[in-house]
Structures are given as structure tokens and as C-alpha cells.
Amino acid sequence: MSQPLTVENLSVAYGARRILDAVSLAPCLPGSSIALIGPNAAGKSTLMRAIAGLLPTQSGSVRLGESDLARLSAEARAGLVRFVPQTYATSARLSVFEVLLVARMCGTGGRPARDDLAAVGQALARCSLEPLADRCVAELSGGQQQLVALAQALTRPAPVLLLDEPTSALDIRNQLEAFAIMRRVAAEDGSIVIAAVHDLNLAARHADRVLLLGNGRLIADGAPDDLLVSDDCARVYGVGLASGRTSRGSLALEAYLP
Numbered sequence: 121m122s123q124p125l126t127v128e129n130l131s132v133a134y135g136a137r138r139i140l141d142a143v144s145l146a147p148c149l150p151g152s153s154i155a156l157i158g159p160n161a162a163g164k165s166t167l168m169r170a171i172a173g174l175l176p177t178q179s180g181s182v183r184l185g186e187s188d189l190a191r192l193s194a195e196a197r198a199g200l201v202r203f204v205p206q207t208y209a210t211s212a213r214l215s216v217f218e219v220l221l222v223a224r225m226c227g228t229g230g231r232p233a234r235d236d237l238a239a240v241g242q243a244l245a246r247c248s249l250e251p252l253a254d255r256c257v258a259e260l261s262g263g264q265q266q267l268v269a270l271a272q273a274l275t276r277p278a279p280v281l282l283l284d285e286p287t288s289a290l291d292i293r294n295q296l297e298a299f300a301i302m303r304r305v306a307a308e309d310g311s312i313v314i315a316a317v318h319d320l321n322l323a324a325r326h327a328d329r330v331l332l333l334g335n336g337r338l339i340a341d342g343a344p345d346d347l348l349v350s351d352d353c354a355r356v357y358g359v360g361l362a363s364g365r366t367s368r369g370s371l372a373l374e375a376y377l378p
């Protein structure tokens with residue numbers, strides 16, 4: 121898991137409407153935790169879906185090391201790039217354990233072996249979901265389901281983990297837990313973790329790099345402490361941004377209407 125992810129000149133359209141316009145990203149390095157920010161409809165989900173190979177592209181490339189992901193089979197690509205969508209929809213009468221096992225076994229065609237069960241156990245433990253293992257996933261709360269979605273992605277480590285607003289339904293404790301998990305996945309597994317986030321303070325605290333998307337274009341790419349206080353950031357959101365430091369030394373931002 122030690123290959124950089126590179127996005128070059130990526131353009132994506134829905135019908136005749138261009139959504140992503142020649143987006144290029146400097147190499148995303150293994151072990152990095154990256155926040156993708158930008159206003160509603162900026163194209164964050166579209167970018168993640170395009171990187172995951174779930175959308176046709178008009179132009180450009182997505183590479184992991186030397187491999188052009190578009191040239192791989194969907195199965196091979198899914199082994200390299202895991203995408204956790206914004207919403208978790210299931211009506212299946214499956215337990216948390218079962219959906220994690222399905223995620224682990226997906227595409228393998230085999231029966232679960234001991235290491236598959238161990239991987240599911242580890243994903244449950246990483247997300248502190250053991251107490252919910254036997255509960256029907258369709259009956260869980262929105263926040264609990266969001267943690268299950270994260271745990272599903274962890275059942276089979278991948279070089280690239282893409283998470284679309286992974287903490288939108290979580291309480292403050294679980295937000296911190298989820299970002300700690302993401303940072304550990306980056307640090308321990310060497311994955312490239314990219315999470316779309318709306319909360320700039322969470323991005324400030326948990327990412328080591330921030331990508332700012334506006335109207336389908338990459339507006340800025342940099343360290344949180346520089347990018348989040350930049351004029352570009354305030355301009356793209358159409359807000360004023362006041363900044364300071366918390367008593368613990370983290371960057372703190374307050375947005376206001378100009």
C-alpha cells in the first residue's frame with residue numbers, strides 16, 4: 121500500500137452539464153489524511169465517485185502509482201479504492217455482523233475463512249460496534265448506521281479510502297472517534313484517506329491536507345492552517361471567516377455572513 125494517488129485533468133459531466141472541470145491533484149501520499157471541502161454542489165461527491173470509477177469521465181486520469189484505474193476491471197478497482205457514500209440505505213434483515221461479513225466477502229465468491237471472521241471482528245472492534253454486532257442493521261439509528269458503513273469499508277483494507285461526509289450523522293464523541301479511526305487507518309494501514317467534510321473545524325483538527333473545491337474546480341490545496349484561513353476559502357463559501365486558537369492550540373474558525 122505505498123503508491124500515491126494522482127488525479128490529472130479530470131472532467132465529469134452529468135448529461136450535457138459539466139460538473140468537474142479539469143481537476144488535477146498533486147500526488148496524494150500513502151498514510152495521508154485528506155479533507156475535501158467546498159460548498160454544497162461544488163462537486164465533492166462527484167469527484168469521489170469519479171475517483172472510485174463509479175462515473176464515466178469526459179477526460180483525464182486517476183492513477184494509483186503507475187496503474188490507470190480506468191483500465192482495471194471494476195473488481196480490481198474495488199480492491200484498491202473503497203468508497204463510503206453519503207447515505208446508508210438498507211432494508212435488508214441482516215445483522216451488523218452479517219453486513220460486515222458480506223462487505224468482506226464481496227467479490228471473492230468463496231466461503232468465509234478464519235481470517236475473514238477475524239477481519240470482521242477487527243472492523244467491529246475498530247469502530248466500537250461489538251455491542252451492536254447482532255442487531256438488525258435496518259433498525260439502527262442514523263448515526264449507528266454511519267458507523268456500520270465505516271466499519272464495512274474497514275473489513276478489507278484498501279490503498280485508497282474515500283468517505284463522503286462520514287460524520288454527518290454522528291454526535292460529537294463519535295465524530296472524534298470516527299476521525300481518530302480514519303487517522304489510524306492512514307497511519308497504520310498506510311491508506312490514503314480522503315473524507316468530504318462540511319465542518320471546517322473538524323477538517324482543521326484531523327486532516328494533514330485540505331482540498332478546496334468550488335464550482336467543479338480545485339481552488340486550493342494545502343495545509344489546513346494555511347488554506348482554511350485563506351481569502352480563497354472565505355470567498356468560495358461566500359462567508360467571512362474569523363480564526364483563532366483553542367486553549368488546546370488547534371485552529372478554530374467561526375464563519376459569519378458578510
Ligand SMILES: Nc1ncnc2c1ncn2[C@@H]1O[C@H](COP(=O)(O)OP(=O)(O)OP(=O)(O)O)[C@@H](O)[C@H]1O
Nearest residue numbers: 134135139158159160161162163164165166167316
Ligand atoms: N446523478 C446526478 N445527475 C445529475 N446531476 C447531478 C447528479 N448528481 C449530482 N449532480 C449535480 O452535480 C453537482 C455536484 O453535486 P455533488 O453531489 O458532487 O456536490 P457536493 O459538493 O458533494 O454537494 P453536497 O455538499 O451538497 O453534498 C450538483 O449541481 C448536482 O446537482
